[in-house]
Amino acid sequence: MLMRESAEDDVLLDVRDLETHFYGEESVTRALGGVSFQVKKGETLGVVGESGCGKSVTALSILRLLPKLTARTVGGEVRFHGRDLLDLSDREMRKIRGHRIAMIFQEPMTSLNPVYTVGRQIAEAVQIHTNATHSTAMAKAEEMLRLVRIADPERRVNNYPYEMSGGMRQRAMIAMALACSPELLIADEPTTALDVTIQAQILRLIVDLKERTGTAVMFITHDLGVVAETCQRVIVMYAGRIVEQAAVTDLFARPAHPYTQGLMRSVPDPRRGRQRRLPEIPGIVPSLREPIVGCSFAPRCPFAIDICREKTPMLRDVGSSHAAACWRAEEVMGA
Amino acid sequence: MTGPLLKVENLTKHYPLGSGIFKKSIPVIRAVEDVTFSVEAGETLCIVGESGCGKSTIARLLMRLVEPTGGRVLIDGTDIAGLKKDALHAWRRRMQMVFQDPYSSLNPRLTAGQIITEPVENFERLSRKQRNALAADLLQKVGMSPEMMHRLPSELSGGQRQRLGIARALALKPSLIIADEAVSALDVSVQAQILNLLLDLQQQMGIAFVFISHDLGVVEHIAHRVAVMYLGRIVELAPSEALFAKPVHPYTEALIAAAPVPDPTRVRLEVPLEGEMPSPINPPKGCAFHPRCPLAIERCRIEVPPLVPMADGRVVACHVRAPAERQMQPTHVDLQLGH
Numbered sequence: 001m002l003m004r005e006s007a008e009d010d011v012l013l014d015v016r017d018l019e020t021h022f023y024g025e026e027s028v029t030r031a032l033g034g035v036s037f038q039v040k041k042g043e044t045l046g047v048v049g050e051s052g053c054g055k056s057v058t059a060l061s062i063l064r065l066l067p068k069l070t071a072r073t074v075g076g077e078v079r080f081h082g083r084d085l086l087d088l089s090d091r092e093m094r095k096i097r098g099h100r101i102a103m104i105f106q107e108p109m110t111s112l113n114p115v116y117t118v119g120r121q122i123a124e125a126v127q128i129h130t131n132a133t134h135s136t137a138m139a140k141a142e143e144m145l146r147l148v149r150i151a152d153p154e155r156r157v158n159n160y161p162y163e164m165s166g167g168m169r170q171r172a173m174i175a176m177a178l179a180c181s182p183e184l185l186i187a188d189e190p191t192t193a194l195d196v197t198i199q200a201q202i203l204r205l206i207v208d209l210k211e212r213t214g215t216a217v218m219f220i221t222h223d224l225g226v227v228a229e230t231c232q233r234v235i236v237m238y239a240g241r242i243v244e245q246a247a248v249t250d251l252f253a254r255p256a257h258p259y260t261q262g263l264m265r266s267v268p269d270p271r272r273g274r275q276r277r278l279p280e281i282p283g284i285v286p287s288l289r290e291p292i293v294g295c296s297f298a299p300r301c302p303f304a305i306d307i308c309r310e311k312t313p314m315l316r317d318v319g320s321s322h323a324a325a326c327w328r329a330e331e332v333m334g335a
Numbered sequence: 336m337t338g339p340l341l342k343v344e345n346l347t348k349h350y351p352l353g354s355g356i357f358k359k360s361i362p363v364i365r366a367v368e369d370v371t372f373s374v375e376a377g378e379t380l381c382i383v384g385e386s387g388c389g390k391s392t393i394a395r396l397l398m399r400l401v402e403p404t405g406g407r408v409l410i411d412g413t414d415i416a417g418l419k420k421d422a423l424h425a426w427r428r429r430m431q432m433v434f435q436d437p438y439s440s441l442n443p444r445l446t447a448g449q450i451i452t453e454p455v456e457n458f459e460r461l462s463r464k465q466r467n468a469l470a471a472d473l474l475q476k477v478g479m480s481p482e483m484m485h486r487l488p489s490e491l492s493g494g495q496r497q498r499l500g501i502a503r504a505l506a507l508k509p510s511l512i513i514a515d516e517a518v519s520a521l522d523v524s525v526q527a528q529i530l531n532l533l534l535d536l537q538q539q540m541g542i543a544f545v546f547i548s549h550d551l552g553v554v555e556h557i558a559h560r561v562a563v564m565y566l567g568r569i570v571e572l573a574p575s576e577a578l579f580a581k582p583v584h585p586y587t588e589a590l591i592a593a594a595p596v597p598d599p600t601r602v603r604l605e606v607p608l609e610g611e612m613p614s615p616i617n618p619p620k621g622c623a624f625h626p627r628c629p630l631a632i633e634r635c636r637i638e639v640p641p642l643v644p645m646a647d648g649r650v651v652a653c654h655v656r657a658p659a660e661r662q663m664q665p666t667h668v669d670l671q672l673g674h
Contacts, residue, residue: 050522051493165611166386195385195549197608200593204606222522225552225595229603248599266527267597268556270579275534275557278527284492 012184012216013039013062013101018076020054020061027289031057033240034076036315039184044210044217046231046248048224050263052285053237055220059186063103064093080184099129102177106189108169112161118145119157122176129180144175148205167198171205178209185210188220203230224267228252233321236260239296240288242315246322254333256324258301261332295327303328303335338412339373340543341397341511346370346406348392352616365615366392368567370406371642376510377537379544381554381575383590384564387612390547393564394515397545398432399423410511428458431504435516437496441488447474448484451502458507473502477532494525501532505540513545518553530557551594555579563587566623567615569642573649583651586624622654630655 020032032054039045047055060066061073064085078085080101085093097103105111113121122144123137132140138157145153148171161169170190177185187206191199207230210217219231227234228248235245236257244257255261262281283300286292295301298308307327315325318333326332347370349363367389374380382390395401397408399415407414415426431454434440441450448470455461455469471481477498488496497517504512514533518526534557536542548554554561558575563584571584582588592607610627613619619626625635634654642650643657651657 050524167611195612196551196593196595197385197589198611199595200603201606201609203595204603223595224523224597228597228599228601229595252597252599263523264597266524268527268530268552269597270555274555274575275559277531277534278556280528280531281524284494284525 010040011038012041012080013218014077014079015058015062016077016079018058018061018073018078020057020066020071020073022071024070024289029288030291031071031240031288032061032073033288033292035237035240035242036076037235037242037245039216039218040233041183042210042214042216043233044207044219044231046227046234047218047220047237048222048227048234048263049237050222050285052239052288054240055237056188057240058237059103059188059218059220063097063101063186065097065103095129098125098177098182099180100182101184101186102180102182103186103188104170104173104177104190106192108166108173108193109161111173112169114161117158117160118164118172119159122157122172122179125176126179140179141175144179145172147178147209148172148175150175167194167202170194170202174202174205174209178213178215181213182215184216184218186218186220189222190219191226192221192223199226206230224264236263239286239292241296241325243297243326244324245315246319250319250322254319254322256318256322256329256333257297257326258303258328258332259297260324261335262300295325303332340376340378340411341374341545342407342409342412343370343372343393343397344407344409346393346396346408347404348389348396348401349404362616365567365618367396367403370564370567370569372562372569372572374511374543374545377541377543378559379537379546379557381546381548381558381561382564383548383551383554383561385549385590385612387566387615388564389567389615390564391515394432394513394545394547397513398427398430424457428507429509430511430513431507431509433497433500433504433512433514433517435519437493437500437520438488440500441496443488445487446484447479447486447488447491447499450488450499451484451506454503454506469506473506476505476536477502478528492525493521494528497521497525497529498532501529501536505536508540509542511543511545513547515547516549517546519548519550526553533557551579551591563590566612566618568623568652569650570624570653571649571651572642573647573651577647577649583645583649583656584624584653585628585630585656622652 016036018032018035022029022031035058049055062078073086119138119141122141126132126137126140142153142157145156150156150168150171191202221227231248234248234251235242238259244260255264265279266281281300286296294309294311295313298304313325313327315323318324318329346367348367349365351361351363384390396403403416408416410426410429451473452466452469470484474481474483479498518529521529561575561578562569562572565586571587582591589608608627621637622635622640625631632655640652640654641659642652643659644650
């Protein structure tokens with residue numbers, strides 16, 4: 001099958017045809033329309049796309065953290081060490097979540113509990129998944145804060161989240177996520193709310209820790225610059241599907257999907273001239289409430305021809321470890 | 336007309352922390368400290384810096400949504416700080432603002448047409464026919480179809496809402512638009528559309544922009560001149576090309592180096608800047624940047640560096656990179672902090 005040439009024991013997470021729906025009062029939103037990809041051991045996989053493309057829903061579906069009343073994963077598999085996470089009981093899933101697969105979010109203020117000290121929250125995560133005593137767990141918390149380079153960790157373990165800056169809170173979140181040495185860290189826009197100089201520090205920290213611990217990272221972001229600096233492989237999502245996947249250098253050198261190409265060209269780049277009009281992607285993203293016929297990008301695509309409006313293109317190989325869901329990918333790569 | 340459109344002189348804003356009726360001195364947040372710049376007609380001046388550097392406070396001071404603690408804001412030579420209510424009302428026609436969040440800055444109960452014609456109706460009565468014609472005209476200017484005037488904000492996309500915010504700002508035909516992080520909440524493809532719109536409008540109508548942003552890529556694309564702020568002060572103000580080609584202030588340098596570049600072949604050597612911005616309640620003495628500055632010398636810990644003009648038309652506040660010719664007297668602010 002497509003892009004499965006790598007040895008199976010390299011694969012940490014294998015997502016197949018994942019489909020997630022959101023249920024409104026009168027409508028169903030097909031947030032994920034069959035998403036398949038793999039995360040290999042120790043790699044950093046970037047997931048890029050714009051608001052509503054399904055990148056966060058993918059993460060929440062993998063970890064089964066979707067809002068229970070309004071959303072459901074209706075199809076597909078999430079294979080982790082050969083077992084389908086979607087089949088596990090809630091109890092079994094809790095053992096995996098935060099222990100073997102951890103997640104960090106965009107806004108550390110809302111993901112940390114405001115009424116407990118940071119140290120206690122990290123220690124709690126440790127105690128849930130190991131049989132550590134409170135004092136060893138607290139020692140572990142302090143060690144983790146030192147690992148994420150928070151100055152003065154002895155004092156900071158006793159801080160409440162509000163006593164920390166945004167950058168420090170994100171460090172504390174990373175400390176908590178890594179406390180149980182997960183095999184996979186899912187980071188959902190972890191630096192989007194931070195200032196650029198702090199973002200540079202946090203990105204460097206994630207890259208360093210990944211190299212030290214061997215944790216694989218699934219890095220969700222809308223920022224192509226962040227992808228270029230942190231990821232080895234990238235998947236690009238549009239309207240609930242993967243439209244392209246490639247090694248990061250190939251993706252930037254020769255984007256094979258018109259959407260990827262449009263996205264890259266719409267980022268201001270002084271090398272192409274200042275105060276000039278930027279190439280736009282015309283139109284807006286389609287509604288996922290109605291079924292989409294053909295390629296979901298066709299109405300905005302400069303390459304679209306009749307077949308694009310009639311048949312949905314499947315992800316297919318366009319180079320070594322480079323796949324795109326586009327009928328005209330070869331021409332796009334030459335453009 | 337002679338002289339700049341907008342002139343800002345020694346603008347300062349301190350927010351008192353609490354109301355100390357009985358206390359002798361109340362601690363203050365030094366949000367903006369002694370800021371001076373000007374904007375020519377049809378020019379784009381960008382103000383960059385990280386959260387808490389005072390850039391949004393400047394936007395509010397320019398619109399006189401908050402009163403300055405000190406300094407002046409002159410439009411065509413008239414100081415708006417001294418204006419009484421009626422006169423200020425008239426001057427507001429000249430300046431309009433576009434906000435960051437297109438969700439919270441539009442009244443959810445008004446239609447698109449009502450939102451964009453409301454500024455004009457503050458000044459003159461419009462018949463229904465006039466109002467519809469104005470709404471249609473404004474919507475077309477920002478690239479939306481006139482039928483959209485009957486829609487509510489909740490029925491529009493984020494990009495369309497930001498277009499409405501811009502249409503509303505255009506309604507009074509201002510000579511200056513203050514845009515506070517106007518494209519920061521938008522996806523890149525939508526951001527490109529809005530930036531193009533702003534560039535088009537500037538070309539067609541000669542509007543000047545004070546564009547406040549933390550995104551250096553966007554700033555480099557649209558700015559004629561750039562002011563870099565750190566902890567309430569301008570540390571460097573330069574023509575855009577010169578600033579990005581050769582930043583002089585070490586903070587400007589670090590800021591440019593920290594911005595992620597969409598080029599995976601570029602190797603980042605080191606984290607450009609350690610530590611975080613200190614609190615504006617108790618800013619460091621001397622140069623506020625010295626605790627994080629790799630170049631800091633003794634003098635930086637004692638004296639606030641003045642903005643020194645350089646040969647290429649920029650001004651820089653740095654004792655090391657732009658030393659003043661002679662020892663400056665400690666400023667008023669130093670004395671306050673010194674005791």
